[in-house]
Amino acid sequence: MNSHPFLSAQIAPLAPADAVVTLSGVRRRFNDTVALDGISLSVRKGEILGIIGRSGAGKSTLIRCLNGLERPDSGEITIEGKRIDGLPERQLQPLRRRIGMIFQHFNLLSAKTVEANVALPLKIEGLPKAERMARARDLLELVGLSDKAKAYPAQLSGGQKQRVGIARALAARPALLLSDEATSALDPETTRSILALLKDINRKLGLTIILITHEMDVVRSIADRVAVIDAGRIVETGTVQSVFANPQAPITQRLLEGSRPRLPEHVAARLNPAGEAIILGVDLSGPYGQSRFFTDLADALSAGASLIQGGVEHIQDESVGRFFLSLPARDANLVERVRSTLQAGGAHVEVLGHV
Ligand SMILES: Nc1ncnc2c1ncn2[C@@H]1O[C@H](COP(=O)(O)OP(=O)(O)OP(=O)(O)O)[C@@H](O)[C@H]1O
Incomplete structure (x- = not known):
């Protein structure tokens, strides 16, 4: 914890x-x-x-x-x-x-x-x-x-x-x-x-x-x-x-910078409080990262989300992943659905901003 x-x-x-x-x-x-x-x-x-x-x-x-x-x-x-x-x-x-x-x-x-x-x-x-x-x-x-x-x-x-x-x-x-x-x-x-x-x-x-x-x-x-x-x-x-x-x-995030996927610089530099696309950061660990997450991700992608960057790695015997998704800001239902599905699976989802 x-x-x-x-x-x-x-x-x-x-x-x-x-x-x-x-x-x-x-x-x-x-x-x-x-x-x-x-x-x-x-x-x-x-x-x-x-x-x-x-x-x-x-x-x-x-x-x-x-x-x-x-x-x-x-x-x-x-x-x-x-x-x-x-x-x-x-x-x-x-x-x-x-x-x-x-x-x-x-x-x-x-x-x-x-x-x-x-x-x-x-x-x-x-x-x-x-x-x-x-x-x-x-x-x-x-x-x-x-x-x-x-x-x-x-x-x-x-x-x-x-x-x-x-x-x-x-x-x-x-x-x-x-x-x-x-x-x-x-x-x-x-x-x-x-x-x-x-x-x-x-x-x-x-x-x-x-x-x-x-x-x-x-x-x-x-x-x-x-x-x-x-x-x-x-x-x-x-x-x-x-x-x-x-x-x-913040210091832990800095120490981890080199070893976790990051939002690409050109996207990070354009982050704003408002814009056409909402950028989500998704962190996951444990069994969710091994199978169901990818089914949920595929559903989100087919419904209009795009994957910017991300990956899953094993830390000792457990999988840990970090992904960045872009969703159309005008489709509030989709944003909410993707967010609640990923959260229900056990992921931590954060709105990083808009571009
Ligand atoms: N004998 C000392 N006299 C004065 N200041 C000291 C002394 N020992 C440590 N400090 C100060 O206390 C702080 C913590 O130092 P410490 O050596 O414990 O850090 P550290 O995390 O081990 O750093 P490093 O990874 O560079 O070895 C530093 O600001 C250091 O300058």
């Missing part, structure tokens, strides 16, 4: 019983800059939440508050039911181990082998060598790098380095994996393979993942839910399909 852009940041949602992470009214300012302006959200066990926003929106500050590197000025942060805001450093350390992190530039130690990098968090924990090496071997198998255990980071590709980063992040069996722009430095094909690996690990281990990114495609391919952050506030949350099908906040 989409939340109202102006309410979501201020009203703390009730945390679900199986929440791994809960933030409530988290604020952080740096002198005159408000980096986080009352962030409230929770992440359920086994969920993948994508947090997306432009540069400067507050993503890094949010991550740093989650892993205890930054303290909020006010508000509460709970990880697995324990308040972490305001804890002294000594008490933060064991809680920090409950959070695995992967980074854009991998942060591997170049002088250590792949298996030593993976086993490092366990060495810090004081696990005996045989146990940590056995765990490193299991993790390297999980990420498909068993044959690189003795290699050094410089001998690996970017995608392989990130696989090592993922294995290392999982070493201490974290409750939460934080991914900070983990695919931003990778090419599209490698990005897809890393995202598929994260989804696979999420399913196999039931691992909760927060993905911080500025790329909608990352969110689209693996997140269950998305939270859009802008100027330190959550301006929109919802399932990935609902946010892609019908983005509410």
Whole structure:
């Protein structure tokens, strides 16, 4: 469900019983800059939440508050039911181990082998060598790098380095994996393979993942839910399909611009409050987009509507579509019939203007 852009940041949602992470009214300012302006959200066990926003929106500050590197000025942060805001450093350390992190530039130690990098968090924990090496071997198998255990980071590709980063992040069996722009430095094909690996690990281990990114495609391919952050506030949350099908906040619409059909420029430039043709924007998601919509669309086209532009795509297992139709403004009955039929099917229909 989409939340109202102006309410979501201020009203703390009730945390679900199986929440791994809960933030409530988290604020952080740096002198005159408000980096986080009352962030409230929770992440359920086994969920993948994508947090997306432009540069400067507050993503890094949010991550740093989650892993205890930054303290909020006010508000509460709970990880697995324990308040972490305001804890002294000594008490933060064991809680920090409950959070695995992967980074854009991998942060591997170049002088250590792949298996030593993976086993490092366990060495810090004081696990005996045989146990940590056995765990490193299991993790390297999980990420498909068993044959690189003795290699050094410089001998690996970017995608392989990130696989090592993922294995290392999982070493201490974290409750939460934080991914900070983990695919931003990778090419599209490698990005897809890393995202598929994260989804696979999420399913196999039931691992909760927060993905911080500025790329909608990352969110689209693996997140269950998305939270859009802008100027330190959550301006929109919802399932990935609902946010892609019908983005509410202007910033979400801008972030999605490149990945959804748009009204052609020459039509958009001529939009007016009055004119011969009414332009409708139609957003749909779910089963309606798979069959009945096209029957209804064909009926509308044969009755006098024209299709300007549009398409349907699959987001994970659900179809999401966006279409632009033009209808003769003088035929009010037709306009109303098309509108009510599409709405009855579950589409969101909006009059964008006239040309
Ligand atoms: N230590 C700091 N001192 C002063 N201002 C800061 C500090 N850290 C962050 N800010 C400011 O807070 C705001 C949010 O910054 P933040 O780094 O969290 O954004 P971001 O979404 O992670 O951006 P990017 O995607 O570019 O990394 C920005 O205006 C930034 O300049």
